[in-house]
Amino acid sequence: QVQLVESGGGLVQPGGSLRLSCAASGSIFSINAMGWYRQAPGKQRELVAVITSGGSTNYADSVKGRFTISRDNAKNTVYLQMNSLKPEDTAVYYCNAGLYAIVEDSGYRWLEVWGQGTLVTVSS
Numbered sequence: 001q002v003q004l005v006e007s008g009g010g011l012v013q014p015g016g017s018l019r020l021s022c023a024a025s026g027s028i029f030s031i032n033a034m035g036w037y038r039q040a041p042g043k044q045r046e047l048v049a050v051i052t053s054g055g056s057t058n059y060a061d062s063v064k065g066r067f068t069i070s071r072d073n074a075k076n077t078v079y080l081q082m083n084s085l086k087p088e089d090t091a092v093y094y095c096n097a098g099l100y101a102i103v104e105d106s107g108y109r110w111l112e113v114w115g116q117g118t119l120v121t122v123s124s
Helices: none
Strands: 003-007 010-012 018-025 028-039 046-051 057-059 067-072 077-082 091-103 107-114 118-122
Touching: 003 091, 003 107, 018 028, 018 091, 018 118, 028 067, 028 077, 046 067, 046 077, 057 067, 077 091
Parallel strands: 010 118
Antiparallel strands: 003 018, 018 077, 028 046, 028 091, 046 057, 067 077, 091 107, 091 118
């Protein structure tokens, strides 16, 4: 079984910074892309940033220049450095990973796994 565990959320003032972490654990063969999504109350979940296994990145226009996604493949961990936070960044942030999980008899199965979410609140 594979799970993603997120940490780093909290309350910050506008202009502040947070770093989110998401560690994948379990019977993992390989991880392809990892990303961060967010969902504010009453709104749809939206992609924030994604990073491929090779390190290519893509960002939502709303966070470009302020957020940086990175990963440590040896630790199966993805990070989101969030700078110059704005009130509109307030949301539950979810980690996502597309990966191949090891199943019985050394088989493999493609999975898209979500973290439990971590709340980021930007408010004075």
